[in-house]
Amino acid sequence: MSMRRVYLDHAATTPVDRQVLAAMLPYFTEEYGNAASLHSFGQAARQAVEEARQQVALFIGARAEEIIFTGGGTESDNLALKGVASALAAKGRHIITSAVEHHAISESCGFLEKEGFRITYLPVDQYGLVDPDDLKKAITDETVIISIMHANNEIGTIQPVAEIGRIAKDRGICFHTDAVQTLGHVPLNVNELNVDMLSASAHKLYGPKGVGLLYVRKGTRINPILHGGEQERKRRPSTQNVPGIVGFGKAVQLAAERMAQDGKAISGLRNRFIREVMEKIGDCRLNGHPELRLPNNANISIEYVEGESLILSLDMEGIACSTGSACSSASLEPSHVLLAIGCSHEMAHGSIRFSLGLSTSDEDIDYVMNILPGVVKRLRNMSPLYKTMQ
Numbered sequence: 606m607s608m609r610r611v612y613l614d615h616a617a618t619t620p621v622d623r624q625v626l627a628a629m630l631p632y633f634t635e636e637y638g639n640a641a642s643l644h645s646f647g648q649a650a651r652q653a654v655e656e657a658r659q660q661v662a663l664f665i666g667a668r669a670e671e672i673i674f675t676g677g678g679t680e681s682d683n684l685a686l687k688g689v690a691s692a693l694a695a696k697g698r699h700i701i702t703s704a705v706e707h708h709a710i711s712e713s714c715g716f717l718e719k720e721g722f723r724i725t726y727l728p729v730d731q732y733g734l735v736d737p738d739d740l741k742k743a744i745t746d747e748t749v750i751i752s753i754m755h756a757n758n759e760i761g762t763i764q765p766v767a768e769i770g771r772i773a774k775d776r777g778i779c780f781h782t783d784a785v786q787t788l789g790h791v792p793l794n795v796n797e798l799n800v801d802m803l804s805a806s807a808h809k810l811y812g813p814k815g816v817g818l819l820y821v822r823k824g825t826r827i828n829p830i831l832h833g834g835e836q837e838r839k840r841r842p843s844t845q846n847v848p849g850i851v852g853f854g855k856a857v858q859l860a861a862e863r864m865a866q867d868g869k870a871i872s873g874l875r876n877r878f879i880r881e882v883m884e885k886i887g888d889c890r891l892n893g894h895p896e897l898r899l900p901n902n903a904n905i906s907i908e909y910v911e912g913e914s915l916i917l918s919l920d921m922e923g924i925a926c927s928t929g930s931a932c933s934s935a936s937l938e939p940s941h942v943l944l945a946i947g948c949s950h951e952m953a954h955g956s957i958r959f960s961l962g963l964s965t966s967d968e969d970i971d972y973v974m975n976i977l978p979g980v981v982k983r984l985r986n987m988s989p990l991y992k993t994m995q
């Protein structure tokens with residue numbers, strides 16, 4: 606019998622839904638026109654792109670012309686920060702963000718810092734939440750962009766984005782949110798959230814990799830960061846990825862239909878998983894906020910265990926999850942997110958992110974709970990620190 610495979614890494618990426626794939630396929634082989642072409646091949650492609658634009662716009666309460674399709678969440682984040690910074694540099698050179706952003710934001714900020722911008726990284730509390738009062742205090746007359754993520758990719762914490770947006774709006778400052786982990790999982794409305802820009806990525810909601818979007822509120826000043834043709838209203842040149850965009854539209858349409866129900870089922874399983882881990886494995890702690898979190902995220906610090914060893918041992922049993930402890934495989938630095946919420950280096954190194962998805966079943970959780978306690982026990986028995994603590 607082949608080994609059971611349990612994928613608990615949906616925050617890294619999701620499988621493409623078969624209905625999404627079916628919607629995409631004709632745009633590779635039959636309707637392969639360039640969406641910028643005048644002939645009927647081009648018209649068909651253009652119509653498909655515009656339908657997808659309508660679909661995603663409707664889903665987040667935007668207008669179609671406020672959606673820019675990009676090559677992924679990373680590009681959307683880069684465009685938001687660099688595009689607005691470039692347009693507003695004469696007005697001010699101060700950007701406010703948080704200490705727990707994805708690298709697509711923090712590295713873009715690092716780049717802008719070298720270009721002469723000053724960056725304020727707001728701290729977060731033990732749950733990973735930004736305090737809106739800290740934001741108020743950090744704003745200066747020079748502040749031109751505030752970028753605070755919607756949901757954290759490691760610990761799942763959902764920020765008070767609407768409140769932050771209200772503060773930004775009152776001060777007339779452009780507000781961006783990275784909602785890559787949120788779109789399709791939790792309802793999002795750009796007006797209720799008071800955001801001027803929002804990034805999202807198709808592969809986190811059962812769409813294809815390499816397609817993203819940036820919502821840009823009408824009237825927001827932004828320069829392109831790529832230069833070339835006139836696609837996407839001159840804001841993002843390059844021939845449009847028609848199958849990818851169609852897939853993004855379909856993924857959003859499916860999410861709109863099933864998000865509420867799926868979210869409940871997934872969070873139910875996730876809660877059962879957390880409860881059983883806490884009961885069966887001692888010296889564990891849930892990272893992130895107990896309630897204000899993504900329905901599919903469980904980030905758990907397992908004391909006296911080294912995260913990478915646990916991931917590899919679980920992988921040998923067919924279980925895929927991820928460590929929040931290394932920023933990249935080349936780095937042994939613990940996660941900046943876990944350090945920001947006050948985890949010690951040891952706790953951060955023993956932190957594992959389990960992210961559930963549509964395919965996750967009760968049987969999957971049974972299987973993981975059959976395997977995990979034994980693996981933790983074996984690894985702890987090899988830990989000198991664990992032995993001294995017993």
Ligand code: PLP
Nearest residue numbers: 677678679707709758785786806
């Ligand atoms: N922002 C967040 C919060 C993410 O989780 C990710 C993906 O891991 C990204 C940005 C980057 O998105 P993409 O992989 O589409 O470039």
